[in-house]
Amino acid sequence: MKKLSARRRHPLAALVVLLIALAATGGLYATFAPTGKAQADETSAAQSLAVEEGQKLYRVGCASCHGTGGQGSSDGPSLVGVGAAAVDFQVSTGRMPLQQQGAQAPKKPNIYTQKEIDQLAAYVASLGPGPAVPEESQYDPAGGDVGRGGDLFRNNCAQCHNFTGKGGALTDGKYAPNIDGVDPKHMYEAMVTGPQNMPAFPDGVLTPENKQDIIAYLDEVGGDEAESPGGFSLGGLGPVSEGLFAWVFGLGALIVLTIWIAARTAKARKS
Amino acid sequence: MSTTTTDARRNPPGRGERFADWTDSRLGLHGAGRKNLRKVFPDHWSFMLGEIAMYTFLIVLLTGVYLTLFFKPSMAEMTYHGSYAPMNGVRMTEAYASTLDISFDVRGGLLIRQIHHWSALIFIAAMATHMMRVFFTGAFRKPREVNWIFGFTLLVLGCIAGFTGYSLPDDLLSGTGVRFMEGATLATPVIGTYLAFFLWGGEFPGTDIIPRFFAVHVLLVPGIMLGLFVLHIILVFYHKHTQYAGSGKTEENVVGMPFMPVYVAKAGGFFFLIFGVITVIAGLFTINPVWDLGPYRPDMVSTGAQPDWYMGWTEGLIRFMPGWEWVIPGGYTINFGVFIPLTLVGVVPIMMMAYPFFESWVTGDRREHHILDRPRNVPTRTGFGVAWLTLVFVLLTAGGNDLWATHFHLSINTITWTVRIAFFVAPVLAFWITRRICLGLQRRDREKILHGRETGIIKRLPHGEFIEVHEPLSQDELHKLTAHDQYAPLELGPSVDDNGVVRKQSPVQKLRARLSQGYFGEAGQIPKPTRREYEEITSGHGHH
Numbered sequence: 001m002k003k004l005s006a007r008r009r010h011p012l013a014a015l016v017v018l019l020i021a022l023a024a025t026g027g028l029y030a031t032f033a034p035t036g037k038a039q040a041d042e043t044s045a046a047q048s049l050a051v052e053e054g055q056k057l058y059r060v061g062c063a064s065c066h067g068t069g070g071q072g073s074s075d076g077p078s079l080v081g082v083g084a085a086a087v088d089f090q091v092s093t094g095r096m097p098l099q100q101q102g103a104q105a106p107k108k109p110n111i112y113t114q115k116e117i118d119q120l121a122a123y124v125a126s127l128g129p130g131p132a133v134p135e136e137s138q139y140d141p142a143g144g145d146v147g148r149g150g151d152l153f154r155n156n157c158a159q160c161h162n163f164t165g166k167g168g169a170l171t172d173g174k175y176a177p178n179i180d181g182v183d184p185k186h187m188y189e190a191m192v193t194g195p196q197n198m199p200a201f202p203d204g205v206l207t208p209e210n211k212q213d214i215i216a217y218l219d220e221v222g223g224d225e226a227e228s229p230g231g232f233s234l235g236g237l238g239p240v241s242e243g244l245f246a247w248v249f250g251l252g253a254l255i256v257l258t259i260w261i262a263a264r265t266a267k268a269r270k271s
Numbered sequence: 272m273s274t275t276t277t278d279a280r281r282n283p284p285g286r287g288e289r290f291a292d293w294t295d296s297r298l299g300l301h302g303a304g305r306k307n308l309r310k311v312f313p314d315h316w317s318f319m320l321g322e323i324a325m326y327t328f329l330i331v332l333l334t335g336v337y338l339t340l341f342f343k344p345s346m347a348e349m350t351y352h353g354s355y356a357p358m359n360g361v362r363m364t365e366a367y368a369s370t371l372d373i374s375f376d377v378r379g380g381l382l383i384r385q386i387h388h389w390s391a392l393i394f395i396a397a398m399a400t401h402m403m404r405v406f407f408t409g410a411f412r413k414p415r416e417v418n419w420i421f422g423f424t425l426l427v428l429g430c431i432a433g434f435t436g437y438s439l440p441d442d443l444l445s446g447t448g449v450r451f452m453e454g455a456t457l458a459t460p461v462i463g464t465y466l467a468f469f470l471w472g473g474e475f476p477g478t479d480i481i482p483r484f485f486a487v488h489v490l491l492v493p494g495i496m497l498g499l500f501v502l503h504i505i506l507v508f509y510h511k512h513t514q515y516a517g518s519g520k521t522e523e524n525v526v527g528m529p530f531m532p533v534y535v536a537k538a539g540g541f542f543f544l545i546f547g548v549i550t551v552i553a554g555l556f557t558i559n560p561v562w563d564l565g566p567y568r569p570d571m572v573s574t575g576a577q578p579d580w581y582m583g584w585t586e587g588l589i590r591f592m593p594g595w596e597w598v599i600p601g602g603y604t605i606n607f608g609v610f611i612p613l614t615l616v617g618v619v620p621i622m623m624m625a626y627p628f629f630e631s632w633v634t635g636d637r638r639e640h641h642i643l644d645r646p647r648n649v650p651t652r653t654g655f656g657v658a659w660l661t662l663v664f665v666l667l668t669a670g671g672n673d674l675w676a677t678h679f680h681l682s683i684n685t686i687t688w689t690v691r692i693a694f695f696v697a698p699v700l701a702f703w704i705t706r707r708i709c710l711g712l713q714r715r716d717r718e719k720i721l722h723g724r725e726t727g728i729i730k731r732l733p734h735g736e737f738i739e740v741h742e743p744l745s746q747d748e749l750h751k752l753t754a755h756d757q758y759a760p761l762e763l764g765p766s767v768d769d770n771g772v773v774r775k776q777s778p779v780q781k782l783r784a785r786l787s788q789g790y791f792g793e794a795g796q797i798p799k800p801t802r803r804e805y806e807e808i809t810s811g812h813g814h815h
């Protein structure tokens with residue numbers, strides 16, 4: 001990024017950008033021209049408008065790292081073929097645009113409107129085919145089988161995300177985040193695109209129904225209406241938090257009691 | 272039974288008296304009772320830590336019986352169709368399914384499960400704390416070494432009972448623990464594989480381990496523990512309780528409350544208080560939510576899989592140990608990454624058990640001790656104790672390295688390396704610092720004895736000097752501060768005798784003298800003031 005921002009001030013920079021933009025528009029035209037035969041209808045016009053707008057947003061917010069044509073740079077990977085789902089996930093969860101290089105792009109408040117995200121997604125999708133943003137019917141938790149989803153989750157995801165998605169550590173400061181309260185749409189997108197250190201689970205590995213089952217399970221154990229039948233869950237972190245609690249509040253309380261009882265005694269009277 | 276029984280017919284004994292007579296003549300209760308019920312117990316809160324252990328043990332036993340009524344120790348597979356919807360249609364073992372049933376269908380089952388588990392955690396924590404009290408006050412010294420061993424065995428058995436119990440529900444978390452145990456068994460050189468096949472009745476996981484653990488958990492271990500516990504208590508009665516130094520307390524007496532009725536009344540109340548506190552905790556806070564964990568399957572594992580706290584140190588050993596592995600000629604693998612931790616798991620407890628014998632060997636003291644030490648007066652022992660606790664804490668940190676990483680935004684690799692270094696360095700530092708602190712406290716005691724307590728009152732003398740008024744200590748306090756013995760360090764004597772002949776000194780003798788110097792030499796204790804010093808200073812000139 002530093003290299004890039006330094007070169008931004010170069011006298012030839014404007015020229016380079018112009019050339020790239022021209023090339024990109026030409027390329028885009030080439031991509032879209034054949035489809036425009038008979039059905040140059042409204043959707044495709046809206047689509048190309050979105051791509052155009054998306055490209056503008058992209059230039060401002062993303063090109064410094066991902067390259068002006070999405071080809072990637074030393075500061076960010078190529079976005080050719082990552083698909084609209086990846087952009088929607090990365091940008092709506094605030095991971096992108098990245099603020100600073102680190103072990104892992106953290107979640108942040110998202111700075112784009114959904115419309116802008118769609119435009120960015122359309123632009124990136126235009127660079128190469130990739131997973132599309134899922135339909136609501138695909139990720140609606142109500143449509144999944146919780147039991148099967150639990151099994152699938154424990155088999156495919158728990159090794160990084162913990163039994164109920166409470167998150168876990170990976171090597172060198174990387175981590176699998178807590179999935180509590182994540183939008184089901186983003187869950188679906190995370191599975192198809194495999195952000196950062198997470199493997200992708202394309203439909204050949206987990207069918208769309210499987211994905212929906214997993215989402216149903218995650219909603220059951222971590223959603224807004226998740227219940228905890230045993231009482232407060234102490235973070236759901238298992239024996240470590242339980243042990244800490246047993247020592248501090250369990251034994252701690254009992255020792256306070258002991259001190260109270262021992263103080264309440266008929267003292268040997270001094271005579 | 273009273274004194275005069277001239278004519279029984281004229282004055283027939285009441286029903287109660289007859290019952291007492293009947294039982295006494297057969298069981299000798301009266302004599303035993305008169306002797307034991309009037310035993311005296313000193314009270315100090317730290318003497319009641321063992322009681323917390325006792326009552327939580329009782330609670331664990333009682334709730335355990337209830338759970339046994341509903342638990343099915345079977346690894347037969349089935350498909351769940353019970354009242355916990357999220358598990359509907361999931362294949363699991365009967366053990367896991369019956370744990371779900373206990374949690375969701377048995378009346379009071381979930382509460383009892385949670386009481387059982389919470390009190391187990393607190394039970395072992397209480398034993399550990401009780402043990403610390405015994406250690407730091409030197410209550411393990413003659414004649415109580417055997418009781419120390421009993422207590423220590425109880426602690427070890429408590430951990431075994433805990434581990435087997437935690438494994439019974441056959442959930443994904445505890446199954447990972449059993450897998451861990453299998454790994455450790457396999458790492459035993461030469462016989463590992465055979466041993467594992469023997470314990471699991473074949474290839475992991477098989478169908479035997481849960482029924483076997485069940486027998487161990489509900490019968491074998493609690494049975495032995497109950498027996499040991501009774502012996503432990505008998506010995507406490509027999510030795511009588513130790514006490515802290517104080518005026519009127521000697522090595523020959525015990526000052527406190529009679530066992531009956533005061534102590535028993537208090538103890539009964541205490542039991543219910545403890546039961547109450549634990550029930551409230553169990554009613555409010557989830558422990559081991561097996562329904563979230565899912566049934567165990569050998570092809571699955573979750574991150575954040577830790578054992579209960581008392582096994583956490585073994586987890587820590589495994590987590591920070593580099594994964595060294597050798598293949599020795601013949602094609603056998605020696606897995607040092609697991610074998611070295613496994614050895615330590617055996618060695619560390621044995622060192623704890625042997626400590627009383629080690630110390631009496633160093634001091635050469637064969638006398639009985641009924642007056643407790645103040646930890647500061649035995650800096651080396653106290654230092655060992657704190658070093659040991661530090662080690663446990665380091666290992667627990669290693670055992671929870673992933674949670675430290677995610678919750679404090681650290682790299683797990685950094686934590687692992689820090690722990691590797693701390694494992695060697697931290698106990699030494701802790702030992703050294705503790706000893707310095709103890710010596711400092713001893714010095715302060717010495718000051719206090721000789722010059723009295725600082726009152727904070729500043730006085731100006733006629734010639735202008737400012738002094739702080741020191742108030743002399745009461746006899747009681749003086750006694751407390753000076754009651755302890757101070758050992759002289761062992762001297763080896765010259766290595767050459769009067770005639771110039773070399774005296775043989777075995778390396779063991781030399782080691783013992785070195786250790787003794789460490790314990791009681793100049794760097795090991797501050798001489799307490801002698802009577803002469805005290806009198807010299809307190810007679811005449813009142814200030815300093």
Ligand code: HEM
Binds near residue numbers: 320
């Ligand atoms: C089942 C677990 C245990 C129970 C129920 C238990 C109970 C008790 C009780 C009630 C006492 C008398 C009061 C007291 O000093 O607290 C006692 C004394 C004692 N305990 Fe334990 N204890 C247990 C475990 C342990 C452990 C783990 C150790 C150490 C390894 C230990 C060592 C001792 C010793 C040496 C005494 C005699 C100390 C004295 O008289 O001051 N006990 N125990």
